[in-house]
Amino acid sequence: MTASKTPARLRVAVIGAGYWGPNLARNFISSPDWDLVAICDLDGPRAQALADRVGTNVAAYSDVAALLERRDIDAVAIATPARTHHTLVLAALRAGKHILVEKPLADSREHGAEMVREAAERGLILMADHTYCYTPAVIKIRELIAEGALGDILFIDSVRINLGLVQPDVNVFWDLAPHDLSIIDFVLPQGLRPQAVSAQGADPLGAGKACIGYLTIPLQNDAIAHVHVNWLSPTKIRQMVIGGTLRTLVWDDLNPQQRLSVYDRGVDLTQQAVDGANAAASMVSYRLGDTWSPALPEREALGAMAEEFAASIRDGRAPRTDGEAGLRVLAVLEAASRSLASQGLLSSLAGHDAAVTDAARAAVLR
Amino acid sequence: MTASKTPARLRVAVIGAGYWGPNLARNFISSPDWDLVAICDLDGPRAQALADRVGTNVAAYSDVAALLERRDIDAVAIATPARTHHTLVLAALRAGKHILVEKPLADSREHGAEMVREAAERGLILMADHTYCYTPAVIKIRELIAEGALGDILFIDSVRINLGLVQPDVNVFWDLAPHDLSIIDFVLPQGLRPQAVSAQGADPLGAGKACIGYLTIPLQNDAIAHVHVNWLSPTKIRQMVIGGTLRTLVWDDLNPQQRLSVYDRGVDLTQQAVDGANAAASMVSYRLGDTWSPALPEREALGAMAEEFAASIRDGRAPRTDGEAGLRVLAVLEAASRSLASQGLLSSLAGHDAAVTDAARAAVLR
Amino acid sequence: MTASKTPARLRVAVIGAGYWGPNLARNFISSPDWDLVAICDLDGPRAQALADRVGTNVAAYSDVAALLERRDIDAVAIATPARTHHTLVLAALRAGKHILVEKPLADSREHGAEMVREAAERGLILMADHTYCYTPAVIKIRELIAEGALGDILFIDSVRINLGLVQPDVNVFWDLAPHDLSIIDFVLPQGLRPQAVSAQGADPLGAGKACIGYLTIPLQNDAIAHVHVNWLSPTKIRQMVIGGTLRTLVWDDLNPQQRLSVYDRGVDLTQQAVDGANAAASMVSYRLGDTWSPALPEREALGAMAEEFAASIRDGRAPRTDGEAGLRVLAVLEAASRSLASQGLLSSLAGHDAAVTDAARAAVLR
Amino acid sequence: MTASKTPARLRVAVIGAGYWGPNLARNFISSPDWDLVAICDLDGPRAQALADRVGTNVAAYSDVAALLERRDIDAVAIATPARTHHTLVLAALRAGKHILVEKPLADSREHGAEMVREAAERGLILMADHTYCYTPAVIKIRELIAEGALGDILFIDSVRINLGLVQPDVNVFWDLAPHDLSIIDFVLPQGLRPQAVSAQGADPLGAGKACIGYLTIPLQNDAIAHVHVNWLSPTKIRQMVIGGTLRTLVWDDLNPQQRLSVYDRGVDLTQQAVDGANAAASMVSYRLGDTWSPALPEREALGAMAEEFAASIRDGRAPRTDGEAGLRVLAVLEAASRSLASQGLLSSLAGHDAAVTDAARAAVLR
Structure with missing residues (x-):
């Protein structure tokens, strides 16, 4: 050039x-x-x-x-x-x-x-x-899922806990969970578009807002995502496990020597006809394969x-x-707030998804 | 003698x-x-x-x-x-x-x-x-709580995940959570007597029952307990964090060299009058004290x-x-089954002491 | 059959x-x-x-x-x-x-x-x-070396330390190092046949024999093996690192979730003609490749x-x-005892095959 | 002010x-x-x-x-x-x-x-x-030793290994060991003043200098210090264990959550008269006490x-x-180079200790 x-x-x-x-x-x-x-x-x-x-x-x-x-x-x-x-x-x-x-x-x-x-x-x-969507680890996770290395996603479990500042204006969901949600949105090929969300929280210190939060997000095909955010933990954990039908990935962001581990392990389920009465039972077999930890570039x-x-x-x-990605995160956070206000009941996101989408995207792309 | x-x-x-x-x-x-x-x-x-x-x-x-x-x-x-x-x-x-x-x-x-x-x-x-209530670690936890070393309990977070056998007759809650629940019942001076329980589960493999489960249990004084059980995790974790107003305890059952760690750390919250309009704001301060790991006897x-x-x-x-301890565990498991059957809604334990429904029992397998 | x-x-x-x-x-x-x-x-x-x-x-x-x-x-x-x-x-x-x-x-x-x-x-x-030569981990190490996965061996560093019983009749070399030496003998295609050995020890408790020991064994092609055995360490470590020109292997016997790790990393050295005066300088480049952890069968x-x-x-x-493998281990232990008795000087193994002196045997207890 | x-x-x-x-x-x-x-x-x-x-x-x-x-x-x-x-x-x-x-x-x-x-x-x-002598961890170690928390020092084992640049002008001892030696000099009340040093090294890549080094330093009262420096390790370890008669300290510089651990464990040795023939045998007993991890200030x-x-x-x-501390480190490095040149033989530092000391210190203090 x-x-x-x-x-x-x-x-x-x-x-x-x-x-x-x-x-x-x-x-x-x-x-x-x-x-x-x-x-x-x-x-x-x-x-x-x-x-x-x-x-x-x-x-x-x-x-x-x-x-x-x-x-x-x-x-x-x-x-x-x-x-x-x-x-x-x-x-x-x-x-x-x-x-x-x-x-x-x-x-x-x-x-x-x-x-x-x-x-x-x-x-x-x-x-x-x-x-986080620009870290080498998350980019790699997105690639692995996109190329099918994990198979179909079965579950995502994300933990982000630490002794953290109790924020004056937001609860722990709005403070920490945007990280987890934006990452999940980024690595899932279809983005994070749940039908509903369930949230549980606690404010044991009387801070006036949830300081401990659990978020459950049913995904497509009976899969599930779960996020644990916590300002009151004495130990720092930033870990996400993504289980798939082929392999399972563990991202431990605090382990610089092995941030990503891909486990070639899983449970295989075979439906099998058994005795007449019981019709069918699940046969379970295990795969205990190798573990692989991809090298990641050092890039800020x-x-x-x-x-x-x-x-x-x-x-x-x-x-x-x-902005659309930002909206998808907001949609989940709002549904979480609604669920929190109604004893953890699954809170639907439907109807809250005003049709900004296609028009907006088209306009930007000109 | x-x-x-x-x-x-x-x-x-x-x-x-x-x-x-x-x-x-x-x-x-x-x-x-x-x-x-x-x-x-x-x-x-x-x-x-x-x-x-x-x-x-x-x-x-x-x-x-x-x-x-x-x-x-x-x-x-x-x-x-x-x-x-x-x-x-x-x-x-x-x-x-x-x-x-x-x-x-x-x-x-x-x-x-x-x-x-x-x-x-x-x-x-x-x-x-x-x-588990007879392990040196759990006995020590009970003692520490009883003598007030942790202060008031703020939260209990328990994770018990592993690549596990999909059980033919029970879901993952009934298979694994009795461990967590019986431990929590044992270490809390008042036992595990929640008013209600919320449960979320997933069966992404189509095994006919939840293979991944999350259980939320509001405790007294706005504290919270949460249990994560999972048959599909490639890595094995058995960890319980018990946060208190004075200290926080971490039990890592897979770390024989340091099973229990007691962190003299925490968030102190002071309610303080601020400007007239805002009435009161929370002042937060941190304690970053020593960590202490008690020696445990080697006893089976x-x-x-x-x-x-x-x-x-x-x-x-x-x-x-x-048997009463066993009943308290069953009460939580049944309420979890009811919650699972109603989209994670908080399921009350009151009134279910005498008459447990068939519906709930059926839900065990859901 | x-x-x-x-x-x-x-x-x-x-x-x-x-x-x-x-x-x-x-x-x-x-x-x-x-x-x-x-x-x-x-x-x-x-x-x-x-x-x-x-x-x-x-x-x-x-x-x-x-x-x-x-x-x-x-x-x-x-x-x-x-x-x-x-x-x-x-x-x-x-x-x-x-x-x-x-x-x-x-x-x-x-x-x-x-x-x-x-x-x-x-x-x-x-x-x-x-x-140890019958454990799945050591058998796998032997296979990996035999098939050339590590390239030429550059170094072997073995640490076996723990709070251990001070043995009544042998020093820490004769008690613990046979493990390390027999493993090294087993995994090296040519066996453990060093020309000489150097040993350093200490008896800071006045137990009458070395309770801490370091063993250095020059290998072929300027490679080196080193063994650290110690009865006085409060933490238990059983780790062996085997560095090769292609890959490096770490065996952490106390990590059941990832006993073996194979690092596709290393230092590449290129001899290169530089300016006339300086003749040649070493050019160094790094490889930071993936890490791989082979699944091991569970076999006692x-x-x-x-x-x-x-x-x-x-x-x-x-x-x-x-028995020959046992003799190779004994030859190194005896040379270590001689080295220990002469201020860590490299002690040759040549000529000692036939006639082992009483002096050396006495030195076992030193 | x-x-x-x-x-x-x-x-x-x-x-x-x-x-x-x-x-x-x-x-x-x-x-x-x-x-x-x-x-x-x-x-x-x-x-x-x-x-x-x-x-x-x-x-x-x-x-x-x-x-x-x-x-x-x-x-x-x-x-x-x-x-x-x-x-x-x-x-x-x-x-x-x-x-x-x-x-x-x-x-x-x-x-x-x-x-x-x-x-x-x-x-x-x-x-x-x-x-390193200005890090909170090393300052704490010096204090703990000075106040007698460890008792008499029995051994110091320091490991500093990493995939490192092969330096053009110095070997791995002169590149990395100054860290370990200056720390040991700083934390020992009497400083690092050994009588002799033994060194073993290897240059398996043909870099023209030792890339792997082991340094053994006999200390007072039959204690021992040992330093392992290595440019060729795929994993990074920076760990020092200091064993004492009362307690043992482990400093893991790469574990920000628990850099220092003080183990109230050890081997107690009692000389005891046994049967007539054997005169005396060592009776060994164990202490398995608590572990304690002091909080360290965050200071650069x-x-x-x-x-x-x-x-x-x-x-x-x-x-x-x-400068005197710098000289003590140089004295050990030079003795190590001499030992390296003579097959690991203990190389005396005596006679190399020209009397700079008192005069120099007095002059600076004026």
């Missing part, structure tokens, strides 16, 4: 200089696709401090409107609390910016859907910051996400984790 | 020579409290083979009635499928035998309650074979259980895991 | 009813190849107790001579302290018995060599009880060893772990 | 912008004690790139002499290959700079001793960059080291890891 073909760098601002914003800023700074031009935070000195720390020509803003007025900014990355996403995103879209939003996409499915529609109508990219997820964000803008296509 | 003070050995027969019976037989053989005098199995040659293997003066029976007629037998240990417990136990009680029954106590709470009543009326011991659980069985007979007192 | 073709069972006696004898006895009892006919121990009641425990027609002896006079006994398995092996084995060979001897084969290479010669002259089997090593003992007798061939 | 009491920041330059220099630079930048004023590297553009990256007013030099001429620089941190330390340090000392040198202190003990003498005579600080080692460097300059005292 000759120098003249190199696309010009896109120009991005980060809104929110709290916990996650600095990570985004650092990755835009070191990306060949992006120029980080501004940091914005209601707390002006905090914006300035981050701007100073990450580079030399980064401006600081405490006023979003002023930032959005700048015509030379192509995109904004939003790392503020979820309840502010709707207002900020709509404003930024109306100012013509492409958008990357921290998870969860919004504080309600309705808000999220409005954001997705607005982006679609304006032909702008709205990308969900589902960071945020860097890959920044690249995808730029590519989707340049190619005028939906990014890998688009 | 002089020889004349040594109590005479009690005489026991084992009924059932399948998977568990031989373990019981071996432990009675090597116990100073017991003489194993007979093995009984419908499959006569199997009874004979086990009798030959474990000792020199052990008789073999294929006819239970004949066995129970023997006046010189003080007690029987029953290791047959759960659906046979009710009939066998009633017959044995009527023959005046003390009884140890493999878990679950019975195939329904109603059946179990009848067994408990019959034993009480006859002044005979009916003991549930909740083996079955040996301790055989000793307790003998002692309860001699002292005319309820054994540590008595 | 019809019953008439089934070879008659061989008849065996176990000498030594201490720690290891009962294990051998149990395996002969459950083997289809063997009839266990007698137990012998200087402590008569102990012999009787073991005989009673393991079967119904097992005789007990406290007098070896009386045992060896029995013409109906084909073979003896000797599980007594190493210093008694020479006398017992020679007596048993002279009585026409095939022999299995617990490791180490003898208390000196000279004694061992005499035993091997005597067996050879009489056409009798003399087998070393190198139990002692059962496989009993089978091999019988097969070698019936076929009139050397067993897999023959 | 009022602003007038705050000591002025010291001014430092980093020499060497390769692998380690950037880490030092970042830590000086974020230290309240230091102003980083310059980066120097023979490769000018590399120096410039690092200077640009870490701050705004950092100058870049490719000429050391020019750098050292600057009177406003108080100290230099040297992160260049070991063979250049002697020349650079002497030049910097002669220019009046305090010095922090990357490990190993020099490429020979003689060179190192000359550096220490020169610094002492000039009253300047010469500090060894023994980074390099930050603590920068603080200590500043404090030692201000207070005119030897830093915790002074």
Whole structure:
């Protein structure tokens, strides 16, 4: 590629200089696709401090409107609390910016859907910051499932527990489960489109919100997904088991020496005619095959996400984790909240799936 | 103690020579409290083979009635499928035998309650074979909770998964969860007496019954217990986390070098008056203290259980895991079956003590 | 195979009813190849107790001579302290018995060599009880090396440490290292035939013998083997790493879920001409490939060893772990003792094959 | 503390912008004690790139002499290959700079001793960059040993293996063992002052230097230290076991959830008169007590080291890891090289310990 073909760098601002914003800023700074031009935070000195720390020509803003007025900014990355996403995103879209939003996409499915529609109508990219979907481990899991290495999915069991900060504005489902849900959505070929969801939670400390949560999601073909999120565990576990008819995969994100293990093991079930009375009984046999742990490249997820964000803008296509993916996560979180409010009863997602989809996707693809 | 003070050995027969019976037989053989005098199995040659293997003066029976007629037998240990417990136990009680029954106590709470009543009326011991309650780890957990080392219990999370045999007659809840439930019942000072239970299950292989199960049990004071049982996991996990206001305990039964870990860590929550509008906000602080792993004696659980069985007979007192404990486990299992049959809705245990429905029993197989 | 073709069972006696004898006895009892006919121990009641425990027609002896006079006994398995092996084995060979001897084969290479010669002259089997060589993991390692999966061997690092009993009559090298050495001898296609050995030890408790030991064994082609044995470690480690030019294998014997791991990783070295002055420099590149963990059958090593003992007798061939293998282990142990006595200096094994000095034997206890 | 009491920041330059220099630079930048004023590297553009990256007013030099001429620089941190330390340090000392040198202190003990003498005579600080000695884990180990928690030290076993770059100019001992040796020197109350050392190495790849190394160091009272360093291991292990008469400590640096474990276990040895013939035998008993894992603060080692460097300059005292500590490490490395050249024979350190010590320390303390 000759120098003249190199696309010009896109120009991005980060809104929110709290916990996650600095990570985004650092990755835009070191990306060949992006120029980080501004940091914005209601707390002006905090914006300035981050701007100073990450580079030399980064401006600081405490006023979003002023930032959005700048015509030379192509995109904004939003790392503020979820309840502010709707207002900020709509404003930024109306100012013509492409958008990357921290998870969860919004504080309600309705808000999220409005954001997705607005982006679609304006032909702008709205990308969900589902960071885990850009890690080498999750990309590999998606590939393995897509190529049929696991066979049909039987179950997904995800555990994400740690001694964590009790968040002031959201419960443990909305804080942690977006990770698990966005990953499940990403690795399943059909995405995460359950009919219903059941949730159980507990608030034993009296924090005013669930600090421990269990989420059960019936999948197609009688398969099941289950997510355990917990702010009160003294030990840190981040583990996902995906069982299939052919093989079962274990992802242990805290074991850098063997993050992924693929077990060539399983239970084979044969329906067999037995005595007349009993009609049929299940014959069970075991496979105890080898275990295989694929080598994974060392690549930082945020860097890959920044690249995808730029590519989707340049190619005028939906990014890998688009607004629709963000909506699917929100749909599950909302159904979980409804189930939580009704003693764990399965809460249907049907009827909540307003038809944003095809129109929105088509619009983005132009 | 002089020889004349040594109590005479009690005489026991084992009924059932399948998977568990031989373990019981071996432990009675090597116990100073017991003489194993007979093995009984419908499959006569199997009874004979086990009798030959474990000792020199052990008789073999294929006819239970004949066995129970023997006046010189003080007690029987029953290791047959759960659906046979009710009939066998009633017959044995009527023959005046003390009884140890493999878990679950019975195939329904109603059946179990009848067994408990019959034993009480006859002044005979009916003991549930909740083996884990006799392991050094579980005994230590009970002590730690009793002495207040954990503070108030906030949550219990139990995982028991493995590549396991799909049982012909019960689902994964009835097969594996009795372990978790009997342990929780044993370590909680007040026992396991929940108001309600919620269960989610899946049968992705089409085995005709749940092979993956999740059980949620609200406890007192907004605490929660959760049990994950799974026959389809390629990796074996047997782990229980018990979180308390003071400390949190992790029991990893597959780590012989550090089975119990007590973490002096936790989240402290302080309710604090803040600005007028918001009234109060939770202030969170962390404790990251030391971890402590108590040394455990090397003692086989079955040996301790055989000793307790003998002692309860001699002292005319309820054994540590008595029929009532078995009933509490059955109550939860039945409520789980009802919940499973109604989309995971919280199923109350109240009012089901006396009259257990056939519907619920049928649901066991769902 | 019809019953008439089934070879008659061989008849065996176990000498030594201490720690290891009962294990051998149990395996002969459950083997289809063997009839266990007698137990012998200087402590008569102990012999009787073991005989009673393991079967119904097992005789007990406290007098070896009386045992060896029995013409109906084909073979003896000797599980007594190493210093008694020479006398017992020679007596048993002279009585026409095939022999299995617990490791180490003898208390000196000279004694061992005499035993091997005597067996050879009489056409009798003399087998070393190198139990690990019959485990599925070690058999798999041998296969992988034999088929070239690891490439050329670069290094072997073996660690066998635990809080262990300080043995009354041998140091930690003679107690534990026979395991590591017999395994290395078994898995290397050419066996363990080093030119020299270096040993370092320590006796920090003043036990009168080394309780911590390090053994370095230069192998062919500048490869190296190293063994760490230690009675004083609070944690138990049994791990062997075998590095090859193509792949590296890790055997973690205490991890039943993943005993063997084969890493497709390594350092590639390319000699390359560089600038004129420097002639050549090493270019290094890395391979970070997948990891693979072969499934291993669940088979008890002692059962496989009993089978091999019988097969070698019936076929009139050397067993897999023959007396020569035992001698190779002894040669290394003796050289280690000499090295220990001379400040860790590399001690040659050449010339010591025939005439082992008393000095070296004395050094065993150092 | 009022602003007038705050000591002025010291001014430092980093020499060497390769692998380690950037880490030092970042830590000086974020230290309240230091102003980083310059980066120097023979490769000018590399120096410039690092200077640009870490701050705004950092100058870049490719000429050391020019750098050292600057009177406003108080100290230099040297992160260049070991063979250049002697020349650079002497030049910097002669220019009046305090010095922090990357490990190993020099490429020979003689060179190192000359550096220490020169610094002492000039009253300047010469500090060894023994980074691990500033980690919370190692500081805790030192405290535990100092307060007698382990009792007398019986053995130290250190393993530091990984798939590592084959270094162009040093073997694996000089590359990795300085870590282990400096740690052992730091945690032992008397420092690392062995009489002799034995080393075994291997170069199975033909790299022209040892890539696998074993180092044995007899300690006082028949204790022993052993270090295993290895560039060719596919798995990464960084573990040190320190056995004492009272307790044993395991430091697993790759286990962030439980870096330190203190085992209240051990072997107790009692000399006891036995039967007349045998005079005395060792009676062994076990303690299997609890395990305890102290909480460690999260503190970056390099930050603590920068603080200590500043404090030692201000207070005119030897830093915790002074030049003498660096010399003790060099003495062991040199003895190891001699042992390696003589077949692993114990190589004495006596006579190599020229009396730099007291004079030098006195001079620094002024």
